[in-house]
Amino acid sequence: MNKIWKKYPYIGNTLSEVTQLIIDTTNDSDDFITKAISGALTSGGKMLRPAFLLLSAEFGSYDKDKIIRLAAVIEMLHIATLVHDDIIDEAKLRRGVESVQSKYGKDSAVFIGDYLFAKCFTLISSNFDTKTMEKLAGAILSICKGELKQYSLRYKYDNGIFSYLKIISGKTAALFAMSFHIGALESNLSERHVKILTRIGYLIGMAFQIIDDCLDYSDNKIIKKSTMNDLKQGYLTLPVIYALNNDKSQELRKLLETTDFNEEDMNTIHSMVKTNDGLDEARKLAKKYTSKAFSYISKLPDTENRRILEDIIKQMLYRNY
Amino acid sequence: MNKIWKKYPYIGNTLSEVTQLIIDTTNDSDDFITKAISGALTSGGKMLRPAFLLLSAEFGSYDKDKIIRLAAVIEMLHIATLVHDDIIDEAKLRRGVESVQSKYGKDSAVFIGDYLFAKCFTLISSNFDTKTMEKLAGAILSICKGELKQYSLRYKYDNGIFSYLKIISGKTAALFAMSFHIGALESNLSERHVKILTRIGYLIGMAFQIIDDCLDYSDNKIIKKSTMNDLKQGYLTLPVIYALNNDKSQELRKLLETTDFNEEDMNTIHSMVKTNDGLDEARKLAKKYTSKAFSYISKLPDTENRRILEDIIKQMLYRNY
Numbered sequence: 136m137n138k139i140w141k142k143y144p145y146i147g148n149t150l151s152e153v154t155q156l157i158i159d160t161t162n163d164s165d166d167f168i169t170k171a172i173s174g175a176l177t178s179g180g181k182m183l184r185p186a187f188l189l190l191s192a193e194f195g196s197y198d199k200d201k202i203i204r205l206a207a208v209i210e211m212l213h214i215a216t217l218v219h220d221d222i223i224d225e226a227k228l229r230r231g232v233e234s235v236q237s238k239y240g241k242d243s244a245v246f247i248g249d250y251l252f253a254k255c256f257t258l259i260s261s262n263f264d265t266k267t268m269e270k271l272a273g274a275i276l277s278i279c280k281g282e283l284k285q286y287s288l289r290y291k292y293d294n295g296i297f298s299y300l301k302i303i304s305g306k307t308a309a310l311f312a313m314s315f316h317i318g319a320l321e322s323n324l325s326e327r328h329v330k331i332l333t334r335i336g337y338l339i340g341m342a343f344q345i346i347d348d349c350l351d352y353s354d355n356k357i358i359k360k361s362t363m364n365d366l367k368q369g370y371l372t373l374p375v376i377y378a379l380n381n382d383k384s385q386e387l388r389k390l391l392e393t394t395d396f397n398e399e400d401m402n403t404i405h406s407m408v409k410t411n412d413g414l415d416e417a418r419k420l421a422k423k424y425t426s427k428a429f430s431y432i433s434k435l436p437d438t439e440n441r442r443i444l445e446d447i448i449k450q451m452l453y454r455n456y
Numbered sequence: 457m458n459k460i461w462k463k464y465p466y467i468g469n470t471l472s473e474v475t476q477l478i479i480d481t482t483n484d485s486d487d488f489i490t491k492a493i494s495g496a497l498t499s500g501g502k503m504l505r506p507a508f509l510l511l512s513a514e515f516g517s518y519d520k521d522k523i524i525r526l527a528a529v530i531e532m533l534h535i536a537t538l539v540h541d542d543i544i545d546e547a548k549l550r551r552g553v554e555s556v557q558s559k560y561g562k563d564s565a566v567f568i569g570d571y572l573f574a575k576c577f578t579l580i581s582s583n584f585d586t587k588t589m590e591k592l593a594g595a596i597l598s599i600c601k602g603e604l605k606q607y608s609l610r611y612k613y614d615n616g617i618f619s620y621l622k623i624i625s626g627k628t629a630a631l632f633a634m635s636f637h638i639g640a641l642e643s644n645l646s647e648r649h650v651k652i653l654t655r656i657g658y659l660i661g662m663a664f665q666i667i668d669d670c671l672d673y674s675d676n677k678i679i680k681k682s683t684m685n686d687l688k689q690g691y692l693t694l695p696v697i698y699a700l701n702n703d704k705s706q707e708l709r710k711l712l713e714t715t716d717f718n719e720e721d722m723n724t725i726h727s728m729v730k731t732n733d734g735l736d737e738a739r740k741l742a743k744k745y746t747s748k749a750f751s752y753i754s755k756l757p758d759t760e761n762r763r764i765l766e767d768i769i770k771q772m773l774y775r776n777y
Contacts, residue, residue, distance in 0.1 A: 165601060167608035219570065222543075223563040242544040242607045245566065246600040249540065252573055253596035260589040268581040268589070275574035279567040280486060286563045287488035 137181045139450055143443055149189055149203065150182050156207040160254055171239045171247050174232070175214050183451065184310060185210045188318035190447070191332045193440040195322030201262065202321060208255045208271065209314050215251035216278050216310075218244050267317060274313040281305020289369030292379055292388045299376055300341070308340030328435065335431045342424035342452050345417055348372035349456040352414045358401050366404065367396050373420065375404075378413025387411065418456065425452045458502045460771055464764055470510055470524065471503050477528040481575055492560045492568050495553070496535050504772065505631060506531045509639035511768070512653045514761040516643030522583065523642060529576045529592065530635050536572035537599050537631075539565050588638060595634040602626025610690030613700055613709045620697055621662070629661030649756065656752045663745035663773050666738055669693035670777040673735045679722050687725065688717050694741065696725075699734025708732065739777065746773045 140147030154176075161172045185206035192202050221234040222244045236244035252275065259267060285302045288294050315336030319329040351362040352374045365372065371379070379388055387407045394400040408414055428448065435441050461468030475497075482493045506527030513523050542555040543565045557565035573596065580588060606623045609615050636657030640650040672683040673695045686693065692700070700709055708728045715721040729735055749769065756762050 163601070165605060165608075168601065168604050171604070216570075219566045222566055240607065243604060245540045245543055245569075246603045246607075248566075249537075249569070249573065250597060250600040250604070252570065253593045253600065256577060256593040257590060257597070260586045260593060262586075265581045265583075269578060272574045272577035272581060276571060276578070279571040279574065280484070280489065282567045283489050283492070283564060283571070284486060286561065286567075287486075 139181055139447070140186075142446075146186055146189060146443070149199075149206075150186060152203050153182065153185050153206045153210060156203055157211055160207065160211070160258060161251070168247075168250065171235060171243055172251070174238055175218050175235050175247065175251075182210055183447075184213055184314040186447065187311065187336060187444075188314040190440060190444045191315040191318030191336075192322040194319065194328060194332070194436065194438070195324045197318075197322040202318070204258055204262075205267070205317055205321065208258050209310070209317070211251050211255050211258075212271070212275065213310060215248045215255070216275075218248040218251065220282075222248075267320070270313060270317060274310050277305045277309035279305075281307070281309070285370060288371075291369075292371070292391060294371060294376060296373070296376060296380075299371070299373055303341060303344040304337070307344040308337045311340030311343070312336035331431050331434050335428050338424050338428035338431065339448055339452060342421050342428065345373055345421040345424065346452065346454060346456045349374060349414060349417050349421060350454075352405060352408050353456050358398075358405055363396050363401055366391065366401075373417040374408050374413040376413070377416040378408040378411035381411040381413065381416075382407070421452075421456070428452075460502055460768070461507075463767075467507055467510060467764070470520075470527075471507060473524050474503065474506050474527045474531060477524055478532055481528065481532070481579060482572070489568075489571065492556060492564055493572070495559055496539050496556050496568065496572075503531055504768075505534055505635040507768065508632065508657060508765075509635040511761060511765045512636040512639030512657075513643040515640065515649060515653070515757065515759070516645045518639075518643040523639070525579055525583075526588070526638055526642065529579050530631070530638070532572050532576050532579075533592070533596065534631060536569045536576070537596075539569040539572065541603075543569075588641070591634060591638060595631050598626045598630035600626075602628070602630070606691060609692075612690075613692070613712060615692060615697060617694070617697060617701075620692070620694055624662060624665040625658070628665040629658045632661030632664070633657035652752050652755050656749050659745050659749035659752065660769055660773065663742050663749065666694055666742040666745065667773060667775060667777045670695060670735060670738050670742060671775075673726060673729050674777050679719075679726055684717050684722055687712065687722075694738040695729050695734040697734070698737040699729040699732035702732040702734065702737075703728070742773075742777070749773075 136147045136151055140150060157176060158173070161169065161176070163169045163172070188206045188209055189202060218235050221236045222241050234244075235247055239247070255271065256268075259271065281302050281304065284298070284305065288298055288302070312333050313336070316329065316333040319332040324332070351359055351365075351372065366375070375387075375391075379391075382388065387404065390400060390404060390407070394404070429445070432441065432445055432448070435444075457468045457472055461471060478497060479494070482490065482497070484490045484493070509527045509530055510523060539556050542557045543562050555565075556568055560568070576592065577589075580592065602623050602625065605619070605626065609619055609623070633654050634657070637650065637654040640653040645653070672680055672686075672693065687696070696708075696712075700712075703709065708725065711721060711725060711728070715725070750766070753762065753766055753769070756765075
């Protein structure tokens with residue numbers, strides 16, 4: 136169990152049950168499959184999405200078995216997209232552990248991801264209404280659409296902020312929104328509260344991704360390999376997009392279009408993103424999403440559960456970035 | 457419409473409706489997605505799986521709209537697995553048309569496949585019982601398991617026939633079986649007829665894959681690039697496995713373990729597969745599955761529909777191989 140749940144044993148213990156259900160569900164008669172999947176699972180992640188599903192449900196009353204099942208589905212779906220993501224990024228590591236694609240090959244990673252998607256649907260094919268099923272398929276579609284949009288806009292240095300927001304709304308915020316949404320639906324909250332919680336999920340998802348993209352440029356000394364890879368592959372994140380917009384001299388754009396991303400150029404890009412206010416403006420937008428999220432949280436019933444939710448979101452979003 | 461359906465306009469026209477539904481379902485607000493997916497669709501394939509679903513349903517009475525929807529799902533699922541398959545094989549072409557992974561990159565191909573899987577579930581999330589949903593997820597699982605088993609057994613030159621049969625049972629026969637099964641269920645056939653039709657699907661799926669694997673070795677003059685790639689990547693098909701079993705001198709095995717698959721060695725491998733009876737024995741097994749399939753067909757009601765089914769299966773399996 137990740138240490139952030141120590142303060143909240145009920146959440147932590149329920150997440151352990153979720154983990155156990157995922158392990159049981161993906162325990163295959165074929166050893167190779169079980170091993171490859173457990174490689175994707177054993178990573179001590181925070182399990183934020185299932186936790187939010189649970190916290191959202193806690194505002195009403197729910198059937199715990201069903202909630203655990205749905206939480207497992209959300210986490211499996213998330214892991215499946217990570218496994219597929221790593222194929223594209225050729226990522227060697229995932230949360231410090233060797234990635235499925237690196238350890239078992241791209242071939243396996245494609246089908247391990249598919250296997251996990253299919254398992255999500257077997258887990259909810261009985262006992263749930265078609266609405267939940269539709270929502271789940273909808274979440275996968277949003278993620279795919281976000282990723283495909285991102286891909287189709289590679290190397291387009293005149294992309295606006297709007298395209299970026301659309302991308303992260305699909306690839307990140309949609310699943311957070313869905314986690315809150317399903318939790319709220321399953322505990323029969325009022326339509327208004329369902330809407331508020333879904334909105335919170337969306338807003339913190341947006342903030343989370345922007346913060347993640349800021350972190351690539353916030354450290355002066357270290358340029359991450361992933362940052363270089365993103366740029367090399369033509370993927371622009373918010374700090375770069377803001378900097379490109381602000382850079383009237385177009386020097387950053389020219390450099391991005393011509394560089395082979397050697398160390399010297401990377402350092403120049405890094406500092407140009409900052410001097411052109413790319414990092415600052417991105418930070419500002421992340422803060423806007425964050426404070427908007429908290430203003431929605433304040434509309435929820437003032438309970439112990441709300442304080443836990445606030446605390447977790449603070450840990451997630453109040454970082455140095 | 458593929459020319460094999462000209463003799464059977466009802467099937468052909470229904471398949472056109474299925475195609476139209478797939479096009480409508482995958483028409484996305486994002487042009488890039490619509491284009492990339494239509495690249496995977498426009499290939500004039502025979503659409504055997506949806507056709508078998510329909511032919512199976514024709515033994516009873518069914519709701520045509522539902523059958524068209526299910527047929528679209530089966531075909532989309534099949535296309536999704538092909539798109540993912542091509543990533544692994546790095547296939548340039550698919551049915552003579554440039555593959556999604558070649559035209560739009562591996563990145564896109566991963567998420568186009570996922571998108572299609574998700575669309576399958578949105579298409580059936582309303583209106584269908586949980587059993588159909590489970591069957592569908594089960595079919596995806598079987599395909600993944602087959603592919604993963606195949607991967608985990610690469611370069612293992614002492615694999616038995618049994619492992620090979622397990623692989624193709626998952627990666628090919630399961631979806632054929634499912635097509636017959638779902639068609640039969642939806643037209644409320646007796647349990648016995650559902651079983652017979654499912655069995656026919658399984659048997660022709662097995663025969664189909666073995667025949668496909670035989671074709672790699674049946675032409676004397678041409679060694680296909682895909683055959684070489686399979687061997688290079690350590691994937692053994694039935695003719696090779698039989699030949700390895702029969703080759704007491706172990707020369708074929710030694711060659712496979714040491715060669716860099718140059719033209720000369722490929723020619724030697726090719727002829728060793730034949731001289732060691734690998735091709736002949738594989739053909740024999742394909743024929744066994746085929747005749748078993750026809751013996752099950754003879755148990756079905758003697759209708760015009762049965763004759764169509766026989767005719768299609770003959771066209772599919774009575775080939776020079």
